[in-house]
Amino acid sequence: xxxxxxxxxxxxxxxxxxxxxxxxxxxxxxxxxxxxxxxxxxxxxxxxxxxxxxxxxxxxxxxxxxxxxxxxxxxxxxxxxxxxxxxxxxxxxxxxxxxxxxxxxxxxxxxxxxxxxxxxxxxxxxxxxxxxxxxxxxxxxxxxxxxxxxxxxxxxxxxxxxxxxxxxxxxxxxxxxxxxxxxxxxxxxxxxxxxxxxxxxxxxxxxxxxxxxxxxxxxxxxxxxxxxxxxxxxxxxxxxxxxxxxxxxxxxxxxxxxxxxxxxxxxxxxxxxxxxxxxxxxxxxxxxxxxxxxxxxxxxxxxxxxxxxxxxxxxxxxxxxxxxxxxxxxxxxxxxxxxxxxxxxxxxxxxxxxxxxxxxxxxxxxxxxxxxxxxxxxxxxxxxxxxxxxxxxxxxxxxxxxxxxxxxxxxxxxxxxxxxxxxxxxxxxxxxxxxxxxxxxxxxxxxxxxxxxxxx
Numbered sequence: 001x002x003x004x005x006x007x008x009x010x011x012x013x014x015x016x017x018x019x020x021x022x023x024x025x026x027x028x029x030x031x032x033x034x035x036x037x038x039x040x041x042x043x044x045x046x047x048x049x050x051x052x053x054x055x056x057x058x059x060x061x062x063x064x065x066x067x068x069x070x071x072x073x074x075x076x077x078x079x080x081x082x083x084x085x086x087x088x089x090x091x092x093x094x095x096x097x098x099x100x101x102x103x104x105x106x107x108x109x110x111x112x113x114x115x116x117x118x119x120x121x122x123x124x125x126x127x128x129x130x131x132x133x134x135x136x137x138x139x140x141x142x143x144x145x146x147x148x149x150x151x152x153x154x155x156x157x158x159x160x161x162x163x164x165x166x167x168x169x170x171x172x173x174x175x176x177x178x179x180x181x182x183x184x185x186x187x188x189x190x191x192x193x194x195x196x197x198x199x200x201x202x203x204x205x206x207x208x209x210x211x212x213x214x215x216x217x218x219x220x221x222x223x224x225x226x227x228x229x230x231x232x233x234x235x236x237x238x239x240x241x242x243x244x245x246x247x248x249x250x251x252x253x254x255x256x257x258x259x260x261x262x263x264x265x266x267x268x269x270x271x272x273x274x275x276x277x278x279x280x281x282x283x284x285x286x287x288x289x290x291x292x293x294x295x296x297x298x299x300x301x302x303x304x305x306x307x308x309x310x311x312x313x314x315x316x317x318x319x320x321x322x323x324x325x326x327x328x329x330x331x332x333x334x335x336x337x338x339x340x341x342x343x344x345x346x347x348x349x350x351x352x353x354x355x356x357x358x359x360x361x362x363x364x365x366x367x368x369x370x371x372x373x374x375x376x377x378x379x380x381x382x383x384x385x386x387x388x389x390x391x392x393x394x395x396x397x398x399x400x401x402x403x404x405x406x407x408x409x410x411x412x413x414x415x416x417x418x419x420x421x422x423x424x425x426x427x428x429x430x431x432x433x434x435x436x437x438x439x440x441x442x443x444x445x446x447x448x449x450x451x452x453x454x455x456x
Contacts, residue, residue: 006403013410021413022267025277028420029104032111035427036434040106043305046298060128063299065204066288070281070303072207073364075215075311076357078273083315084334087325090265093244095316097266102308105276106301111423111430113300115139116282117293118433123379130286132279132419133375139426149279149418152411153372159408161365162389163396169358170397176351185397193390196366200287203363214356215311221349222314225341229321236321274308278412279419283368292447294437362393
């Protein structure tokens with residue numbers, strides 16, 4: 001019975017994450033890019049704002065802390081295993097399509113952040129709450145659609161943001177250091193509990209330190225590998241661009257060599273990695289201390305720049321330049337082979353990087369899921385939710401349940417649909433707010449609109 005159900009859910013999830021979501025998400029990215037006059041050109045301003053404390057603002061955490069928490073949730077196995085899978089199936093050309101997806105995705109992440117701040121609310125305990133569910137309810141007046149988004153998010157969080165990550169972490173530590181999975185699970189659960197029971201301020205504080213460290217640690221490892229093979233980098237870049245449009249056959253177990261395979265898997269993995277359009281990141285963007293929606297929107301957009309345009313691109317170049325993509329291996333094993341080019345410490349560097357990525361993802365998604373459940377049931381369930389989250393971290397470490405993986409993957413994809421509807425329906429608001437603050441050069445103006453107070 002469970003096997004049949006798993007097969008059905010897996011088929012639906014596979015279909016949804018194929019061309020349907022590629023068309024919906026990439027189409028929205030491109031539409032918003034033109035609607036917002038190539039908002040990507042302000043990436044320098046966005047990065048500067050992300051490290052600037054906004055003194056005249058209301059919110060729960062700093063703009064950088066909100067960015068770090070969003071990056072904590074998005075920078076994960078998708079940047080390493082996901083890119084490796086895309087190249088294994090679609091060839092080196094998939095790297096270019098992943099990169100272009102990130103470039104266009106900046107506009108969507110900007111739009112999500114803007115609407116999240118504009119329509120955020122204040123709960124009875126004084127904290128901010130926001131995200132697509134509040135945008136849909138207060139911006140569109142579609143309560144039922146908001147409930148659907150929150151429901152999908154709350155289910156997806158326990159899978160894609162918790163059990164899948166915990167299982168990957170325990171398996172990696174076991175493979176590299178021989179530590180039993182239950183020990184890793186227990187330690188992980190204790191560490192997660194120590195962070196998330198302190199609320200968003202505690203999560204943000206840890207992510208403030210962890211995200212820059214883990215990103216720099218991994219990127220430095222990649223740069224060392226590239227420096228060791230610097231002579232072939234120009235040829236690898238040429239191969240990536242050439243095979244993006246012609247397809248490139250590989251040795252061993254390569255199962256696709258056409259441009260369409262490179263396009264499909266490059267775009268799909270890029271979308272999955274940066275989460276632009278899925279509606280998760282704006283949940284924490286709504287908690288940011290910012291004087292107007294556009295300032296935080298720009299900071300939110302920079303998350304996709306770092307996640308996909310930088311980290312995924314570097315990963316793809318490493319896998320291509322080392323020749324690991326031709327090994328016939330799949331997923332994380334491809335990346336592991338590439339890192340083995342660093343004598344002795346290569347696999348250790350990769351494991352530490354992956355463990356950091358995975359742990360931070362569990363922290364970031366705990367907040368996403370908490371806010372979704374809070375929207376559905378009220379803040380009274382917060383402590384119970386956090387306790388359940390910690391328990392599932394342990395269970396995910398010791399059990400591998402394919403049905404949980406497939407169901408959470410499906411819910412993760414379904415999150416995007418209500419969110420994309422709101423982005424398209426409120427594109428006029430996006431243009432109006434962007435003109436008011438950015439295009440008319442009023443970035444220092446304070447939004448005088450008071451957040452709605454709700455009794456939750």
